[in-house]
Amino acid sequence: MAFKFLPLLLAIASVSGSTVTAPRRGLLAPQKRDTSTPTCFAPATKLPPPKAADVKSAISSADAYLRALAQTDEVDSVVAAIVTPDGSIYEGTYGSLRANDSALVGLTVDRDSIYRIASVTKVFTAWESFILRDRGVLGLDDKVSKYIPSFKLDTTVRQLATHMSGIPGTLPAGNMSSWPHGFDGSGNPPDNGLPFPTEADTIAAINSATLMVAPYTFPLYSDTAYGVLGLVNAAADGKVNGQYAALIKRDIFDKLGMSSSSFKAPASTERVVVSSSEPVEAVRFTSSE
Structure with missing residues (x-):
């Protein structure tokens, strides 16, 4: 998918x-x-809602962690969001769209990037x-x-x-x-x-x-x-x-x-994230097949 x-x-x-x-x-x-x-x-006992300062601090910590993670050799990219019933309170995009493609060096993931999950x-x-x-x-x-x-x-x-x-x-x-x-x-x-x-x-x-x-x-x-x-x-x-x-x-x-979600990669693969460790996996099954 x-x-x-x-x-x-x-x-x-x-x-x-x-x-x-x-x-x-x-x-x-x-x-x-x-x-x-x-x-x-x-269900466990309902906890009081977090304070705004606590949420802001937690988001800052998550952002720093994910940013550092995407700079390691083991991880090409990360796209993350924290979504509440009232909407998204955080979105973060880090790393390369295709780390193994020298022709696309510098091209990064964004909120519209598509991953094989x-x-x-x-x-x-x-x-x-x-x-x-x-x-x-x-x-x-x-x-x-x-x-x-x-x-x-x-x-x-x-x-x-x-x-x-x-x-x-x-x-x-x-x-x-x-x-x-x-x-x-x-x-x-x-x-x-x-x-x-x-x-x-x-x-x-x-x-x-x-x-x-x-x-x-x-x-x-x-x-x-x-x-x-x-x-x-x-x-x-x-x-x-x-x-x-x-x-x-x-x-x-x-x-x-x-x-943007599907069971096959779109025929146009510009937004598809390709892993450097398993480059075939991302586009093995495309909608053009």
């Missing part, structure tokens, strides 16, 4: 319940874990699930198979969203015959040597895979599970012809006026 300004969401969940049985297939033995529906903690996209996927839940379109404890009949596991929507499904993180899996001497074949398609998977490819790979852990026994970060969550959202909505990007645009981007 290409993104202009990034709202950060923080969710803290607790789990309570009883004993988990062994996974149908898996690597770990049964563990005494809580398995009931996760619930959010009660990679797995922060998962925030939007989970957010969409909550939107659809609130509309009565899906239930967080519904089985995935309710929306994707070819999905054979007993996984629920909530398990996908909380990284508690036990589904391996990078499916379909590549050929890692060189392991442990090399990492060839690791990661997600197409980085692992396989073509970018279709929906059917992904579901088939999950159906035949070994669960890494039983659901709700241990958090397992899974790109694959979140891919399925996006498919569930689109299937449950039923109004976007299975197009996940159209769903997010309709329910989040358009509602918030995020007109």
Whole structure:
């Protein structure tokens, strides 16, 4: 996903319940874990609003920190904003648009620069699930198979969203015959040597895979599970012809006026930030493809 300004969401969940049985297939033995529906903690005591001087001091400290950070060898650029219900109270832009491009030396990022945000996209996927839940379109404890009949596991929507499904993180899996001497074949398609998977490819790979852990026994970060969550959202909505990007645009981007955000880099890449460490990543998928 290409993104202009990034709202950060923080969710803290607790789990309570009883004993988990062994996974149908898996690597770990049964563990005494809580398995009931996760619930959010009660809101903390409301704190008094900060004083204007405190806010000004905090912004000054943040500005100095980010400015120094963008001058290190590890960071090309930073674009940051502090946004309140009354609007933005701080915007800072620091560093190079394309630090590895000698022809663009001196060209800096600004508030209209576009970054590829990679797995922060998962925030939007989970957010969409909550939107659809609130509309009565899906239930967080519904089985995935309710929306994707070819999905054979007993996984629920909530398990996908909380990284508690036990589904391996990078499916379909590549050929890692060189392991442990090399990492060839690791990661997600197409980085692992396989073509970018279709929906059917992904579901088939999950159906035949070994669960890494039983659901709700241990958090397992899974790109694959979140891919399925996006498919569930689109299937449950039923109004976007299975197009996940159209769903997010309709329910989040358009509602918030995020007109510069998209799932593919724009065909005209003048505003696209290119990392010096991963120059291909920023424009791997463009709207011209």
